Amino acid sequence: MSIDTPPILSLAEPAPAWEPESGTPGRKRLRIWELESSIHCAVIGTCLSIEDLRRFARRMDLNRVAAAEEFELHTYFVGSMHVANPLSRLVDKHLTTQADGACRQLDRAPDAAARQAVWDGLMAAGRVGPAFWAFMTAASVDEAMKRRLYGEIHMMSHLHGQAVHLVRRNASEMERRVQALEERIRRDRRTHDEDLRERDRRIEDLTQAARSRPGCPLGLAPTVGEGGIRRDRSREARRLGALRALVAQRNDALAAASAEIAELKKRLADLAETRASLSAAPAPRPEEAVAAARFRRIGYVGGRAGVVARLRLLAAERALELDHHDGGVEDNFHRLECLVTGADCLMCPIDCISHAACRVVKELCQKQSKPFIPLRNSSMACFERALCEHVAGHG
Numbered sequence: 001m002s003i004d005t006p007p008i009l010s011l012a013e014p015a016p017a018w019e020p021e022s023g024t025p026g027r028k029r030l031r032i033w034e035l036e037s038s039i040h041c042a043v044i045g046t047c048l049s050i051e052d053l054r055r056f057a058r059r060m061d062l063n064r065v066a067a068a069e070e071f072e073l074h075t076y077f078v079g080s081m082h083v084a085n086p087l088s089r090l091v092d093k094h095l096t097t098q099a100d101g102a103c104r105q106l107d108r109a110p111d112a113a114a115r116q117a118v119w120d121g122l123m124a125a126g127r128v129g130p131a132f133w134a135f136m137t138a139a140s141v142d143e144a145m146k147r148r149l150y151g152e153i154h155m156m157s158h159l160h161g162q163a164v165h166l167v168r169r170n171a172s173e174m175e176r177r178v179q180a181l182e183e184r185i186r187r188d189r190r191t192h193d194e195d196l197r198e199r200d201r202r203i204e205d206l207t208q209a210a211r212s213r214p215g216c217p218l219g220l221a222p223t224v225g226e227g228g229i230r231r232d233r234s235r236e237a238r239r240l241g242a243l244r245a246l247v248a249q250r251n252d253a254l255a256a257a258s259a260e261i262a263e264l265k266k267r268l269a270d271l272a273e274t275r276a277s278l279s280a281a282p283a284p285r286p287e288e289a290v291a292a293a294r295f296r297r298i299g300y301v302g303g304r305a306g307v308v309a310r311l312r313l314l315a316a317e318r319a320l321e322l323d324h325h326d327g328g329v330e331d332n333f334h335r336l337e338c339l340v341t342g343a344d345c346l347m348c349p350i351d352c353i354s355h356a357a358c359r360v361v362k363e364l365c366q367k368q369s370k371p372f373i374p375l376r377n378s379s380m381a382c383f384e385r386a387l388c389e390h391v392a393g394h395g
Contacts, residue, residue, distance in 0.1 A: 028107060028138065028139055028140065029096070029103070029137045029138060029139065030136075030137045030138075030139065031084070031088075031092050031137075032081050032088055032091060032092040032095065032137075033081060033082055033083050033084045033085075033088050033092075035081075035136060035137065037081075037082045039136060039150055040078045040081045040082065041074075041078050042132070042150060042153055042154060043081075043095075043132065043133065043136065044074060044077050044078050044081070044091075045074060045157070046128060046129055046132050046153055046156075047095055047098070047099075047129035047130075047132060047133050048077075048091070048094075048095075048129075050070050050073065050074075052094070053073050053074065053077055054066045054073065056077075056087065056090055056091060056094075057073070057076075059090065060086060060087055060090065062087075077091070095129075095133045096133075096137075098129070098130055098133070099129070099130035099131075099133040099134045101130065102118075102122055102127060102130035102131050102133070102134040103130075103134045103137075103138070105118045105121075105122075105134075106118050106134045106135065106138055106140070106141075107138075107140070109140075112142075112145065115135075115140070115141060115145070116145075118131075119131060119135060119149065122134075124371075128153070128156070132149070132153055135149050136149075136150070166388060167388055170384070171268060174264055174267055174268040175268060177264055178261060178264050178265060178268065181257055181260060181261050181264070182261065184257060185254060185257050185258070185261075188250055188253060188254055188257070189254070191250070192247065192250045192251075192254075195243060195246060195247060195250070196247065198243070199240065199243045199244075199247075202236060202239065202240070203240070206233070206236055266379070266381065267379075267380070267381040267384075295320065295344040295345050295390075296319075296320060296321065296344055297320070297321045297322075297323060297342060297343050297344050298315060298320055298321070298322050298323070298343060298344065298345055298346075298347060299323050299325070299339045299340060299342070299343030299345070299346040299347070299361075300322055300323065300324045300325075300346075300347050300348075300383075301324075301325045301326075301327050301336065301339070301346065301347070301348050301353060301357060301358075301361050302325075302326065302327040302348050302349050302352050302353025302354075302357065302358070302378070303324070303326075303349045303352050303353070303378040304352060304378050305326065307378065307379075307380060308322075308324045310380055311324075311380065311383050312324075314380065314383060314384055314387065315387070318387060320387075323339055323342065323343060325339050327353045327354055327357035327358075328354060328356070328357050336357070336360055336361060336364065337364055340361065340364040340365060340368060340370060341368065343370065344370070344371075345370060345371040345372075345373060345390070346361055346364075346365050346370060346371070346372050346373065347373045347374075347375055347383070347386060348361055348362075348372075348373075348374055348375065349375040349376075349377055349378035349382070349383075350374050350375065350376065350377075351376070351377045351378055352377075352378040358374075371390075373386055373390060
């Protein structure tokens with residue numbers, strides 16, 4: 001199967017020309033043009049953002065390249081990295097400077113086990129780009145380890161795509177539910193208005209019938225048929241009461257539906273914000289999803305007791321377990337340490353937890369080197385967004 005050359009490669013700005021490289025025997029690191037061409041795509045996509053690529057293109061006066069679509073821009077840079085030229089030198093220098101700390105940590109690792117520990121530490125800290133560059137260019141890392149780490153980064157791009165897909169699917173479902181509820185409210189309002197009009201017509205008919213009989217109140221005269229008229233009035237009074245009760249019931253239903261729509265719109269806004277942040281991230285750069293890809297158990301401290309069961313369902317959809325502690329309201333305050341020890345990461349909704357409990361959880365996380373994720377509020381939407389951002393690999 002052949003793939004057509006992307007249009008960007010036929011722009012007026014060709015790829016920079018090759019420049020000979022004077023090799024330095026015994027160098028500890030490879031340059032980007034010395035790497036296998038097959039990993040240039042992963043290096044450019046993982047270590048550089050789209051804004052980085054546009055900035056480099058403008059710096060090299062490749063203005064049409066800088067204005068190109070994201071995929072074409074990425075393809076142009078990947079195709080320019082296989083030889084030494086001004087653009088590849090600029091990219092190589094930037095990546096080496098950016099990953100200086102990771103490179104120094106790796107250079108101090110004496111054996112394969114120590115190098116694996118350096119990789120794991122960088123991943124846990126979310127430093128995916130510097131770690132990938134340091135290990136792919138290090139002469140001390142064997143080819144088998146490089147292939148394995150390349151496979152990890154490759155799969156991360158798929159996890160990132162799954163996270164974006166999940167957010168879009170949830171947003172689409174929320175929009176559908178909002179539209180259905182709005183249509184239901186319109187139908188209920190039409191029925192409500194018809195009931196009110198029917199009530200008014202009956203009241204008017206009864207009033208006119210009473211006024212047509214002179215004598216008694218409202219002109220109702222005591223005649224031989226007075227008993228039947230009273231029964232009619234009693235029957236209509238009961239019907240009027242039933243109509244009023246129906247109107248009150250419909251008003252309550254409308255209020256409940258309006259409240260549900262407001263909650264759904266709030267969740268939809270949160271999902272849209274999450275989708276925008278995930279879509280704007282340079283693919284594939286899933287630093288936060290990578291750091292959380294190994295999470296299996298989430299500790300959740302504080303929040304509203306009535307929402308915890310639904311939070312567990314959201315976590316279970318991603319093959320996660322959720323342990324809850326109410327922050328000391330009813331649960332034993334000393335059980336917090338056990339919860340932190342058994343969890344892979346901790347979440348605390350800062351609007352529904354005591355300052356003391358939040359401080360204790362944060363200190364325990366620091367002591368045990370566990371990720372501490374504060375949530376803006378205790379809503380399901382906020383928790384779901386945190387799952388998408390930090391535990392996307394389980395979506």
